[in-house]
Amino acid sequence: MISTHARGGTWLAVVLMAALVLPLGAPATAAHGASATEQAIIALLPYRLGEGQAPDGFIAFAQSATSNVALAFSLPAEQRDAALASLRDGGRIAGLEQQFEPAGAAAPIIRYGVSLYASAEQALTALGAATMPDVAAAPAPFAAPRLGDSVLALSSPGAPDASAGPAVLLAWTRGRLLFAILAAGRVDDAQDTLEAQVVAFAQAADDQASTVAAVLPAAPEARDGDAAAQLALANAFESRQLTGDAAPPAFDFGGSYIWSNEQLVLDAAAPEETAQTITQDWRRLTGEVAYFIATDGSRAVLSSVYEGFGDEAGASLALQTPTLGAGSDDAIVPLLPPVTLGEEMIAYRADVAWPQGETRRAYTLRWRQGRVLLGVSVNLPRGSAMPPYLARLAQQLDAMYSADPVPLDAPAQ
Numbered sequence: 001m002i003s004t005h006a007r008g009g010t011w012l013a014v015v016l017m018a019a020l021v022l023p024l025g026a027p028a029t030a031a032h033g034a035s036a037t038e039q040a041i042i043a044l045l046p047y048r049l050g051e052g053q054a055p056d057g058f059i060a061f062a063q064s065a066t067s068n069v070a071l072a073f074s075l076p077a078e079q080r081d082a083a084l085a086s087l088r089d090g091g092r093i094a095g096l097e098q099q100f101e102p103a104g105a106a107a108p109i110i111r112y113g114v115s116l117y118a119s120a121e122q123a124l125t126a127l128g129a130a131t132m133p134d135v136a137a138a139p140a141p142f143a144a145p146r147l148g149d150s151v152l153a154l155s156s157p158g159a160p161d162a163s164a165g166p167a168v169l170l171a172w173t174r175g176r177l178l179f180a181i182l183a184a185g186r187v188d189d190a191q192d193t194l195e196a197q198v199v200a201f202a203q204a205a206d207d208q209a210s211t212v213a214a215v216l217p218a219a220p221e222a223r224d225g226d227a228a229a230q231l232a233l234a235n236a237f238e239s240r241q242l243t244g245d246a247a248p249p250a251f252d253f254g255g256s257y258i259w260s261n262e263q264l265v266l267d268a269a270a271p272e273e274t275a276q277t278i279t280q281d282w283r284r285l286t287g288e289v290a291y292f293i294a295t296d297g298s299r300a301v302l303s304s305v306y307e308g309f310g311d312e313a314g315a316s317l318a319l320q321t322p323t324l325g326a327g328s329d330d331a332i333v334p335l336l337p338p339v340t341l342g343e344e345m346i347a348y349r350a351d352v353a354w355p356q357g358e359t360r361r362a363y364t365l366r367w368r369q370g371r372v373l374l375g376v377s378v379n380l381p382r383g384s385a386m387p388p389y390l391a392r393l394a395q396q397l398d399a400m401y402s403a404d405p406v407p408l409d410a411p412a413q
Contacts (some may be wrong), residue, residue: 034265034275036220037067037227040094042271046212047177048098048112053208055200058100058110061355065262066095066113069230069286071260074413077235084231091122093219095178096266100201101355108165108185108194110126110201114209115178119221122151123178127152130171130180136164142195147206150173156193166191168198175208176216181205217246230286234258236406237306243379244292246390246396249301251292259287259305282318283310285408304397305366305375308408315371321344335363338391341398342367342374351382363387363396367370371408 034042054060064070072084095115101107117123130152133141136159143152151172158165165185172179181201185194196406244253261278268274278284287307294300309315337347345367363386366375376394378387 002006034227034272034279035261036217037094037262038275038279039217041065041067041096042267043109043110043214044094044096044114044116045266045271046214047179047205048096049100049201049208050110050116054100055335057102057196057206058101059355060098062099063266064097064099065260065266066097066115067227067258067260068092068094069227070258070260070262071236072231073256073288076239079229080235081228083395084227087258088227090126091118091219092116093118093217094262105378108183108189110197111180111182112201113180114183114205116216117176119176120173120175123173126178127171127173130154130169132156132167135167139167141170142168144170145199145203147202148177148179149207153192155195158185158187158189163187165184165189166194167193167268167325168194170198170202172202172206174206177209179205179209180347201313203362204397230258230260233286233308233406233408234288236306238290240306240401240404240406241288241290242304242393242400243290245277245304246393248298248387248393250294251300252295254291254293254301256288256290259289261286271394277316277321277327280394281314283314284318285309299377300381302393303377304376304393305373305377306401307373307375309371309373312368312371313392315368315373316344319366319368319373323411335386337365337367339365339387339395341365341394342369343352344368349386352379360384361392367394367398369398369401369405372406374398377382 049060068084068087071087072080075083093116097113100110101111127150132154135156137157139154139156142153142155144151149172152171154169154342165187165191167185168183169188170181181198183194183198195331241256247253261284264268264278265271265275272352285308288306290304292302307318309318333349335347335349337345345365347365349361349363351359352362359382360379361382361384362377362379364375364377365374374397376390376397378390
């Protein structure tokens with residue numbers, strides 16, 4: 001299923017650049033045929049905080065696979081290649097992030113991330129280089145409990161003019177793993193209260209980590225070609241995306257992100273099986289999403305999507321598989337496409353679970369142009385009808401791509 005959640009900024013991941021949480025089961029094992037970064041995501045799954053493991057009053061509302069390519073893509077285009085090289089040279093293999101919010105409230109947002117490095121020394125170096133960008137006042141150390149092997153604790157007070165709230169970072173290492181908790185408070189949040197909340201999360205995460213027996217994969221031998229190619233392809237897709245001018249009334253451009261294979265594995269109900277499917281059967285390269293957020297109070301999210309594949313057969317097979325995610329048991333209702341596009345096309349609706357018990361209605365149009373899948377999707381209040389603008393946007397995206405297709409048989413331009 002095309003992602004119908006708008007992904008927020010990767011602030012926590014940048015700090016460390018020097019669907020709903022699935023229940024945690026047995027330690028994950030590496031999937032045969034999966035890439036090194038997909039294997040790393042599978043190995044990191046047991047480190048997530050599952051239902052009931054987060055401090056009281058907080059619930060998980062999003063999770064992201066923070067591959068090196070995804071982190072680099074989150075930066076301005078002119079910085080991406082250098083960022084990818086820096087992450088690679090620093091020994092970072094992959095990571096994941098969970099976001100939590102207090103039940104019944106939108107803030108403070110607590111971000112919990114874990115990253116895998118090639119060596120314990122490189123994880124420790126990354127910890128020492130961690131910073132807190134874009135805070136209202138210079139951060140200072142604060143008292144923190146003993147966690148893992150080494151700890152960094154920084155806290156920034158809110159702005160004196162009440163234009164920004166406090167922010168807190170607590171990070172630590174355990175061997176080759178780097179953990180971090182980051183919180184951004186509201187202007188009326190007390191700094192010491194935010195620090196206490198971050199410490200509670202850190203202790204829960206470290207307690208969870210101390211019980212994990214998963215075998216961590218080694219650093220990949222080939223560390224430059226695949227990631228650089230994925231980033232180049234995502235850049236090429238982004239340059240062919242719908243822009244804010246194409247958005248229907250009452251929608252503003254929200255941003256773009258990589259819809260990576262690692263993200264599909266993270267969101268999947270069966271991660272090992274999914275890793276094999278997308279790598280061996282689909283031969284999926286990567287995906288890229290531009291999203292638009294409603295300004296009318298409906299909280300609707302509109303997405304425009306590209307996905308690249310190694311061959312047309314893999315792309316066609318992926319098109320016929322609406323979802324491999326945790327929501328795969330949700331009702332998927334096939335629909336007659338309102339327009340005819342590409343070499344083959346599908347349309348469907350689904351009622352999807354959102355945080356805090358809400359159910360939303362999603363409509364999706366997907367079609368294939370050679371080795372590329374294109375799609376548009378919108379997430380609306382439950383019971384909504386398919387909006388007419390969805391077909392118009394699909395036609396616009398198809399026309400834009402058809403006028404300048406990505407040459408997948410050659411380096412992305």
